[in-house]
Amino acid sequence: MKLCMIGTGYVGLVSGVCFSDLGNDVICVDKDQDKINNLQKGIIPIYEPGLQELTLKNFKNKKLKFSTDLKNSIKKSDIIFICVGTPTKKNDIGADLSQIYSVSKEISKSINRFKIIITKSTVPVTTGDEIEKILLKKVKKNKFSVISNPEFLREGEAIRDFIYPDRIVIGANDNKSAIILKNLYSPLISKGAKFISTNRRAAELIKYASNAFLATKITFINEIANLCEKTGIDVEDISIGIGLDKRIGSRFLRAGPAYGGSCFPKDTKAIVTTADKFKTNLSVIKSVIKSNSLRSKLLIKKVNEILKNKIKNKKICFLGVTFKANTDDMRDSSSLEMIPFLSKKGAKIKYYDPTGLKKEFNKLKNVSFSNSIQDSVKNADLVILHTEWNDFKSINFKKLNPSKNLKIYDMRNIYSPLKVKSQGFKYFGIGR
Numbered sequence: 080m081k082l083c084m085i086g087t088g089y090v091g092l093v094s095g096v097c098f099s100d101l102g103n104d105v106i107c108v109d110k111d112q113d114k115i116n117n118l119q120k121g122i123i124p125i126y127e128p129g130l131q132e133l134t135l136k137n138f139k140n141k142k143l144k145f146s147t148d149l150k151n152s153i154k155k156s157d158i159i160f161i162c163v164g165t166p167t168k169k170n171d172i173g174a175d176l177s178q179i180y181s182v183s184k185e186i187s188k189s190i191n192r193f194k195i196i197i198t199k200s201t202v203p204v205t206t207g208d209e210i211e212k213i214l215l216k217k218v219k220k221n222k223f224s225v226i227s228n229p230e231f232l233r234e235g236e237a238i239r240d241f242i243y244p245d246r247i248v249i250g251a252n253d254n255k256s257a258i259i260l261k262n263l264y265s266p267l268i269s270k271g272a273k274f275i276s277t278n279r280r281a282a283e284l285i286k287y288a289s290n291a292f293l294a295t296k297i298t299f300i301n302e303i304a305n306l307c308e309k310t311g312i313d314v315e316d317i318s319i320g321i322g323l324d325k326r327i328g329s330r331f332l333r334a335g336p337a338y339g340g341s342c343f344p345k346d347t348k349a350i351v352t353t354a355d356k357f358k359t360n361l362s363v364i365k366s367v368i369k370s371n372s373l374r375s376k377l378l379i380k381k382v383n384e385i386l387k388n389k390i391k392n393k394k395i396c397f398l399g400v401t402f403k404a405n406t407d408d409m410r411d412s413s414s415l416e417m418i419p420f421l422s423k424k425g426a427k428i429k430y431y432d433p434t435g436l437k438k439e440f441n442k443l444k445n446v447s448f449s450n451s452i453q454d455s456v457k458n459a460d461l462v463i464l465h466t467e468w469n470d471f472k473s474i475n476f477k478k479l480n481p482s483k484n485l486k487i488y489d490m491r492n493i494y495s496p497l498k499v500k501s502q503g504f505k506y507f508g509i510g511r
């Protein structure tokens with residue numbers, strides 16, 4: 080099939096590349112000329128394991144193209160996926176849908192034959208209805224179908240998640256388009272992915288409800304970790320003890336920093352705003368948002384306690400600054416709150432991240448990027464294990480920093496407290 084992905088970011092690029100690998104002809108469009116120029120030269124704009132190889136393979140065999148020409152790309156395609164951003168509004172906590180609506184207007188000008196238009200972006204309930212209204216201003220109803228097909232891939236595991244999803248959700252208000260979509264996804268369905276066909280509004284809500292539920296699970300275990308710290312219990316035991324109950328499940332039950340990333344923070348806020356619009360109070364999700372927003376402050380307070388209220392001039396090393404491992408995405412990472420705060424208090428911060436220097440910290444006083452774990456840990460007073468990269472799982476701290484005064488704040492509970500303590504270091508974890 081001929082597909083057009085509008086927006087070549089994490090979702091548009093990964094799904095476009097994977098669809099081309101499944102044998103479709105895919106054009107990935109973006110308004111960012113530099114991004115498209117780079118992609119045409121084989122330079123991938125994001126860090127995502129396996130993406131480069133798959134992109135180059137399909138670009139070479141001409142199943143995958145990159146363009147900034149939205150009009151022609153739409154005209155040549157049967158199915159249009161909208162994959163642009165839906166960030167939080169600047170002065171409000173609702174979703175900013177301006178990119179979605181501007182793309183919808185562009186699409187309405189280029190419909191030359193029947194097209195299926197799909198929102199893969201995460202959009203609030205009734206957005207599909209609004210897109211339909213925009214299209215109807217220029218195009219007859221029988222020339223298009225608007226469908227919701229939310230994406231559930233996780234950064235860092237995006238290709239695997241796309242090819243082996245738990246489920247594929249199609250929200251269509253007409254049967255014909257749902258069948259076309261089922262055919263498009265048939266190679267994944269035959270590998271075991273569950274196919275859920277529902278109406279458009281339900282598909283839109285499934286995505287938000289999923290993210291809100293996962294954010295709730297993380298926040299729940301983070302609060303239980305706070306209690307564990309006060310009662311001398313290791314939260315890891317609690318995670319195992321409750322996670323083995325099949326009704327609960329063990330995933331998303333690892334205590335750590337505040338949840339971040341490009342989805343949970345914005346999607347939890349957007350769903351409560353949508354619910355408020357429909358006069359429904361999602362009080363559980365509201366408290367999750369509040370608890371999570373306080374979490375970085377709580378962890379900063381702990382850093383202050385570890386350093387005995389003397390942050391000024393202390394050498395602090397951050398290992399990992401992205402919101403999770405295997406991605407270069409900094410959006411809403413808790414390090415964006417912690418590092419500026421500690422720098423303001425006079426700490427001397429070195430950070431190392433496998434995905435390199437981050438422009439977000441460029442202007443901060445006494446914050447510098449180290450290009451190795453060794454260099455960042457070498458003279459530190461405190462090492463903060465912020466992100467759970469495999470590279471950080473077997474560091475020989477004794478070799479890198481023999482000072483007995485080194486303190487380790489393991490925000491991912493990677494290390495065994497007993498082992499680290501037996502090497503003579505002070506160890507602090509989360510909820511233990």
Ligand SMILES: NC(=O)c1ccc[n+]([C@@H]2O[C@H](COP(=O)([O-])OP(=O)(O)OC[C@H]3O[C@@H](n4cnc5c(N)ncnc54)[C@H](O)[C@@H]3O)[C@@H](O)[C@H]2O)c1
Nearest residue numbers: 086087088089090109110111162163164165200201230234
């Ligand atoms: N990142 C994830 O892990 C993830 C997972 C599931 C769902 N989503 C959802 O998918 C959507 C996209 O997220 P993302 O992380 O890929 O965003 P992103 O910011 O990485 O990419 C969006 C791209 O759209 C482009 N764009 C914006 N307006 C355009 C226009 N008019 N024409 C052409 N291109 C345009 C931007 O230049 C950018 O490259 C969001 O709604 C997000 O919530 C994201």
